[in-house]
Amino acid sequence: MRLPTGVSEADFKRAIDEFAQVVGKEWVFIDPEDTLLYRDSYSPLWDQPDERQASAAVAPDSTEQVQEIMRICNKYKVPIFAFSTGKNLGYGGSAPIYNGSVVLDLKRMNRIIEINEEKHYAIVEPGVTIFDLYHAIQEKGYRLSMEMMDPAWGSVIGNALDHGCAHTTTYGRDRFHDHCGMDIVLPTGELVSTGMGALPNATNSAEFHYGFGPYLDGIFTQSNFGVVTRMGMQLRPEHEAYRAGIIYVPKFEDLHRLIEIESHCTNSGIANGMTHFGSPVQGPMLGEGMGAMKAFMGRSELMKILHTQGRPDSKKLEIYAKKEKMGFWSALIKFHGPKDVIAAQWDYCRQKFLDIPGAWAEDYGPVVTFPLSKEQEAQLNTPGHAEKVHLGIPSMNRFDFQAQFNEMRSKPGEVSTGHLFFAPVIPKDAQSVLKCQDVFYKAMTDMHIHVQPGHFGRMPMGWFNRSFIYLVPLNVTRVPSVNKKEVEAYKHLIKVAAENGWGEYRTHAIFNDEVMNVYSEHDHALLNLHETIKDALDPNGILAAGKSGIWPKHLAAQRARVRSL
Structure with missing residues (x-):
């Protein structure tokens, strides 16, 4: 034992x-x-x-x-x-x-306490998954839409508390923004209700966030300050329609204007789905599937241009892109709302993007109307059509793609059994994108980690509309020597990113200390505050020691380690 x-x-x-x-x-x-x-x-x-x-x-x-x-x-x-x-x-x-x-x-605590169709909210326990809540809404025939993550087998509450991202109509916000009111068991066993829930007999705890006094809900995200056992989640009326359009630009230097115009459209609320940026001439976008990946890698002339040390020759890529009508960069823009309204929104955005010389726009799949017909649903997750997750429909599609991608990357004797994503937040501008591509390419090659051709076409994720998340994938195997190399590479990436002013918003459990350490402004003042709160709420230090690099006072050696990394 x-x-x-x-x-x-x-x-x-x-x-x-x-x-x-x-x-x-x-x-x-x-x-x-x-x-x-x-x-x-x-x-x-x-x-x-x-x-x-x-x-x-x-x-x-x-x-x-x-x-x-x-x-x-x-x-x-x-x-x-x-x-x-x-x-x-x-x-x-x-x-x-x-x-x-x-x-x-907490999986047994899987009760959906309430779904309110008229006021558009649900109240759930931590064991309720995205699938559970979605199917409950469908079974009741409610015309409600919920924000969707992928894969959808995870907890509604757990994903929100870890700042998981939404793909649908709240583009630019993590799922915790949709929470409203929580019940929290503190490490001492005391029960606290936040917001309006602190008022006995209140009936609007899932409608008004703040109640009275300091707003404390945020300190229970990514922390070890309490156990959330109940949460309100605000929903939306079912969308009337969905459509998407894709913009292509022909030149390497067009990336600046592409991002600038997309930021204008999304920050104005005109485009309201999650944008996917890509570089068709350097690799398929996430979600296009293994068929697109294999077809891309079958382009022998293009592979010769991409198989090079460092950034490939942009002029050669521009010439190839023009010949093949591929575009150098692309942006997949999405819209949710009334059919006529989103048609006007797409038209407005399209005209903005077409100010870029040589740019062109195409509809991406048919307009989807709700409720979905069986024929419409059967087309989802197929080439040229919307992914389920973009329509607020739960799916495990990402695992299918990731499994095939891992299999393709595996080497003899080093079969991939999973992955790690290094995920720093970077500014949303072309200069930062190009810089981080160069910085992380050098960091990976310095650590002798193989970099796939097309690395410089890997665009950051647009999960948050005012920042990018730049994913650097690392393999996990059952070979200790390989894993050790990947772990060291991950730690190196944390330090290199911090030197450039980039920090992770979320990380694997074994890197919590390393990531927290680089948030060291004012002599680790943020961590000092975390530990002060930890010791006040958890005097015996029993709950989730080490979460987000926050250690209780009786584990002084681990506390000291965070600051010495």
Whole structure:
């Protein structure tokens, strides 16, 4: 039996027995075969001594049970790590950050407490997945639209708390912006309701965010300050229609105007779906599928131009793009709303983009109207048509693409078993895009990490309309030497990015300390504040030690490590 660090076997057994009295013996897991289910499937530390693993697991069914579990953990100083569904693969999954912690599995708390069609909101528990909420809305026949992430098997609450991104009508905002009101169990076992929920008998906790006094909800995102057991999520009336258009520009230097005009359209609220930028002459856009990737790699003349050290010759690419009518850069623009309105919005945006010399515009797939017919739905996720996620329909399509992409990248004896994404936030302008392409290319080659042809065509993700997220993919395998190399490369990328003023908004669990360390302005003042709050709310330091690089006071050595990295 694995014991949490610093907890005696006798105290651990007492805690396990008391957990069983609260949730039932069948919902406490201590057998190695059971606890192995809580491993991080994408862990680059797989089967290594420092792989993060749980000592036990407990699965409560209610907020009251969560409170009792917290009190027991305080009594015996047992570290505990909470998660909603544990589906955040690539970020650590359900494995605890502090090795040997008990995991608090909230999947049984999967009740949809309310869906209000008239006022457009839902109130859910942490075990409710995107699929669950979507299907409940459909089964009730409600004309509601929900913001969509991918893949959709994750928790509504968990994704929002980790600043997951929306693809549909709230372009530019993470999903936490749609939350309204929370119930939070503090590490001491106390229950707090935020916003209007703090008012007894209030009936609008999912409609008005603030209540009275300081607004505290944000400190419970990406933190270890409490366990959210209930949350309001604001929805929208069902869209009337969806359409998309794609803009192509012919020259390397056109990227500046392309981004500038897109920012004008989206910051004005005229284009209101998530924009996908690309470089057709350097690689397919995310979501175009493996067919497009294989067809692209079959262009032998183009591959000769791209197979080069450093940035490929832009003039040669321009000539090739003109010959093949491909465009050098592209922007896929999306619109949700009444059919006539979005037609006018697309027309306005198209005219703006056509001010770029040589630019051209095309409709991207047919206009989609709601509710969807069976024929319309059957066309989704096929070439030339919208992805389900862009219409607010849950899907696992991204995993299918990622699995095929990983298989294509795998080498003999180094089969990919997952991935890590280094994901820094960069300014939304062409200068920053081109700079980060060069910076990360050099960083990867310096670390002897293979860079795929087309690296310089990999455009940042437009998940947030006023910033870019530049994804750098790294493979995870079951080969320790390969994984060690990838982990070191990831740490190197964190430092290189910080030197250029770029920091991650989200990261894998094993890199929390390294990422928090680079947010060091004013002698780590932000981390100092985090730790002050942590020690006040969690005096015994039991909850999710190390989350976001925040360590409790009794783990002073780990605290010091963050600042010394």
